[in-house]
Amino acid sequence: MLTANLVADPRLLNEYLDYHATQFEKWSKVSDGFFNAQFQQLLLYRNGRQLMLVISIRKHKSLDKLNTKTTENNPRVDGWNTRMKKYQEGISGTSPGEVWV
Template structure:
């Protein structure tokens, strides 16, 4: 059974930085794509409005946040990507220090 997760994150509100962030996401490093799919993520989409991002992530039965974190822990390319992306990202108000993508709660489904 597949599971869907939705997340929010803000970008630094600077048009140049937002354009750079979007450029990175038009050419995501192959190692990052592999780390995503190897973790059991079968589809991922990111949407933007202004500096607010919304990510939809569909996973298979092998996915868990703990497993993904363990897989990423020894991956220097993932570390490099995350460090680069943090230049463009900023936490949403109310998040914990260092927290990036925040899991959203579904409040409606048709």
């Protein structure tokens, strides 16, 4: 389970939600990256500005190792991740530049 915040800007929040509403049509390679990483399930919840990301993986596997497979031979995922950084920030107590913890 990972958490991050959305930036405190209503316009950017709406952009973020729009990207996710059309993700499977316009950014289908992102879900291919999750498949490549062998994620069993990926759930995203939002409470106000706070995001909660739940990633289910196989027993005895490492999220750090599997996560690198999301971008392997898949530059579209890199583009998505770069774009999403505009909308996300770390929760209180994270280091500068640290987003998902």
